[in-house]
Amino acid sequence: MELDEKKYLYLLFILPLIVLLFLFNMYWKRKKQKEFGDLDLVKRLSPESSVFKPVLKLVVMLLAFAGLILGLVNPKIGTKMETVKREGIDIVFAMDVSKSMLAEDVAPNRLEKSKQLVSQILKQLGNDRIGIVAYAGSAFPVLPITTDYSVAKMFLQSMNTEMVSSQGTSLDEAITLSSTYFDDKSKTSKLLILISDGEDHSEGAEAAAEEANKLGMKIITIGVGTEKGATIPLKRNGVVESYQRDNNDEVVITKLNKPSLELIAKTTKGGYVNGNNTKEVLEYIKNTLDNIQKTEFEATQMADFQSQFQWFLGFAFVLLFMDVFFLERKTNWVNKLNLFNEDK
Template sequence: MFRFLHWYWLLLIPVIIYIFFKTQGQGQLKFSSLQLFEDTGIKKTYKHKIGKYLILIGLILLVVALARPQSGERLKNIKKEGLDIVLTLDVSESMRSVDFDPNRLEVAKKVANNFITKRPTDRLGLVIFSGTAYTRIPLTLDHNILERSLEKITTSDVNQEGTAIGMGISIAVNRLKKSDAESKVIILLTDGENNAGQINPTTAAGLAQEMDIKVYTIGVGSNETILPVEVMGQTRYRKYEGGLDEELLTDIAQQTGGKYFRAKDKDALQEIFNKINKLEKTEFKDNNYFQYHELAYGFIKAALLFILVGIFLDRYLFLKIP
C-alpha cells in the first residue's frame, strides 16, 4: 500500500510548473536578428534549458518529499514475542568523560543501538535525564525513529544540571503504566548519584514495583571521571574520583526484581546488554494493521542532486542564446 501522509503539499506542484513556464524568456537580452551569431558558426541551441528543467524536477521532488510518501504492508494476526522496554539514559555533563572512547555517552548510544536492533519484536521507548527527565520517544515498534533519535542525543538536550535518577525512573514508569504487556522493563544507565529532581529514587522504584516493572540498572564508567575543558584554546582534562552510587542502583534493581550491572569499559557495557537481551520473552497478539516505511529521504536526495546539477549546467556550462 502506498500513501501520502500530507497529500495537500502536492497541490503546490501545478503552481510551481505554472510559474516556471510563465517566467521562461523573461529578463533575457533581445536581438533583432541572430544572423551575426550564425555567421560566426554559433548555432541556436536549447541545451541551456536542460539545467532549468533539472531544477524544476528537483523542486517537484522536494514537494513530493514534503507530502511524506510512505509504503506500507498489511500485517494480519501476527503473533509476536516481546517485551515493553524503556531505555532510560543519563545525559548529564559527566557522560562526556573520556575514560570511554570517545566518551561515555557516545559508547552508551552505540551499545544501546545494537541492543535495539536485536529486539525487533519489542516495543521500545526512550527517556533521557539530567537535572530533570523527559520522554524522548514513547513506546513504539518503529525502531528506525528510535535509532535516529538516539543518534542525535547530546549532553545539552536537558537544560538543567544534575542527575535526577528518581525523575528518570518515574518518567519511564509513566510510559509503561498503560502497557498491557505481561513483562515491562526499564533499563537505567547512569554514571552518577542522585542529586536533583523532585522524586526520590527509592520512591520511584516503589512505583515501578507496584506496577510489576523490573528495573535493570547499569553503572557506567571507570573509577575516575575525566572531563575535557577548553583553556586558552587548548583542551585540558580534569579528573574526578568516584561519583557513582552503586548502593542506590543495587537497591533499585533488587526492589523491582531486576539486577544491577557495572560497566567499566565498552566491552563490559556490551556484555551487559547482551545479558539483558536474554530476558524471558512473553507472547502477545497484534490485530490487523499497516506498517509504513518512510520514502521521503530518497526523494530529498534525488531532489538535491537534480538541483545541484541543474544549477551547474544553467550557470556555468551552457551558453544561452535567445
Template sequence: MKFGNLENLIYFIFPIFMMVILIMGLKKKNRGLKLLNLSNNKKISHLKIFFISIGTVLVCISLLSPEKFLEEQNVERKGNSIYVLIDTSRSMLTKDVYPNRIEGAKRVTKEIIKNLKGDKIGIIPFSDSAYIQMPLTDDYTIAENYINVIDTNLITGGGTNIYEGLVIANNSFNEIESDNKIVLVISDGGDYDKKVLDFIKDNKIVVYTVGIGTSKGAVIPDNQTTGFIKDEKGNVVVSQLNSDFLKEMSNNSKGKYYEVNNLQNNTLEFLTEINSLEKNNIKNEKLAIYKKYYQIFLGFGLIFILLGYFLKGRVKYEE
C-alpha cells in the same frame, strides 16, 4: 480508483510539451520530425500525433500508480516496550570513558536502537529530576535524533535521581497496560538508594543496567570554569563507577548488568536477552490492500505510441 504516487504529476508536462512541438513541427514540416514518419496526408499525420500523445499520457498515468481499494486487514505486531533511562548528571562529564561518559552513554543507546527489531523504545533522561523526552515509539530514526541532543545541561541540578526516572517509566507502562516492564538504566551508579530497589521489586520492573565508567574513576570537568568540580571543603571530586548498586538493581529484578569503558562494551548482549523474552502485542494496525492497475495503462500507452510511430506514409522534408 485512486493514485498512489501523485507526486509524479509533474511528468504530465512531457506529453503537453511534446504535443506542442509536434503540432508546430508539422506546420513547418520540420526535418527533425522525420523520426516520427509524419505523412503528407494531414489526416495520417494528425492521427500519428494523436496516438503518440495519447500513448504518452497513458504512460504518465501509469507512473501515478492507479489502484483500487480491495479490503482492510488487521495486522498484529509483537515486540517489547523498553524505556532507556540515561544519566545526565554532572558526573557523566567524567572522561574515564572516551570522550566522556555522557557521550559513551549516547553511543551505546544508538547502537542498541540500530539493532532493535519491532520493539518500542522511549527515552527518559534523569539528573536531579527526570522527564519523558521521547514517549514509546518504533520510529528509530526519531529516537536517534532525540539521543543526539542529550547532554548534562538538559536538566538542572546535576544529581543522580534514578528513582524518579523509574517512577515516570512505571506510570507510562501502566497507562498502556504493558505486561513486560523493561527498563534499561545507563549510569555511573550514583549513591546507593534503597527506595530504588524497593520500587523495582514492588512494581515488578525488569531492570537492565549499564555501568559506564571505571572503578578507578576520574575528576569531573566543571563547565562553568576551566577547572574541576570540588566538594564543600575545596577538594577536587573524583567520580567512580558504582557498579555494586547497578548490579543490585538488575539482580533483584531478573535483569542483567553490563559495563562500558574504553576496554569493554558488552551491551549488545542486551538485545539477545530481550529477544529471548516473550513478545507482547504492542500494535494492531489496519493494512489497506489495493489492486494495482499501472500495468494496464503502461501496456496500452506503449501500444498507442508504437501505432502512432508505424503508421504508413512519409513526407518530403525541407533541406
C-alpha cells in the same frame, strides 16, 4: 492505492502547456494561411490535409505523457491483506545526559559509550516496543513507546548534555517518568534499562524503584564509568578549554557509583551490569530478555502493496509507437465519414 513518488505528479502541469502550444500553433498556421491567400483556395491546394489527424496526434501524445508520468509516480495497489501478530515486551531506555557523562574514563566518553550500548541492544531486539527518556537534574521524554527502531536510533544519536537544562543526576525522576510510558492495565512485561554513572544528586531513587516494582517493572542498571573517576572536560569545537569545577573552584572528579545502581536494580529484582564491557552488556540483556515472558500486544492488518508502474509505462510506449504512424493527411475511411465537415 498508494503513490510511491508523489513529487512527480507536478509534471502533469506540462499537459495543459502542451495543449496551449498546440492551440497557438494552430492559430499561427491559420494566420499564415490567411496571409498566403484565401482559405478556401488554400484548402483546395492541399486536399489531403486533415483537421482530425493533428487533434488525434495531440490526444495520443497527451495520453502517452500522462502514462510516463504515472509510471514515474509508481502507483501501488494492495493485493494482499494479512494479519501480523507481535509478541514482545515494553522496554524504556533511561539515559543519563548530565555533564558527568562527558568524562572520558570510558572511550570516547561516557555518553557516547551509552549511545553505542543502546544502539547495539536495539540490533538484537525483535518485536519489542521501545521508548527513550533523557535525564540529568530532571527527566525529559525523548521518544514515546514505538516499534520504529530507525526513528529510535535517530533520536538516540541526537542526545546530548544540553537537552536537559537542570544539571545534576536525578535517578528518581528518571524512574518515575519512565514508569508513565507503561500501561498499568496491560499484561505486557515492563523493562527499564537505566544507563548512568550512578552519581545521584537527588534523594528517593530507592523509593522510586519500590514504586516501579509495585507496577510490575523490572529495572536493569548499566554503569558507565570507572570507580577511579575522571575529570569533566569542557570543549569547544573539539578542543578542551577547561574542566568542570565545583562551587569551591575545585576541579570535579566524577566517579562511577556502583552501589547506588545495584540497589535500584535489586529493589525490582533486576540486575546490574558493567557498561564498560559491550559484550558483557549484550550477553546479559539477551539472557534477561530470553527469560522474560513475552505477550501479544499488537495485531495489525498490513497491505502488501505491489508496484503498477510497468502498466503505465507500457501503455505510454504503445501510444508513442502508434503516433509514429499517424500522418497529418486524411484517412480514406475517416474522410468518407466527414466528421469535421471537411468536404464541401
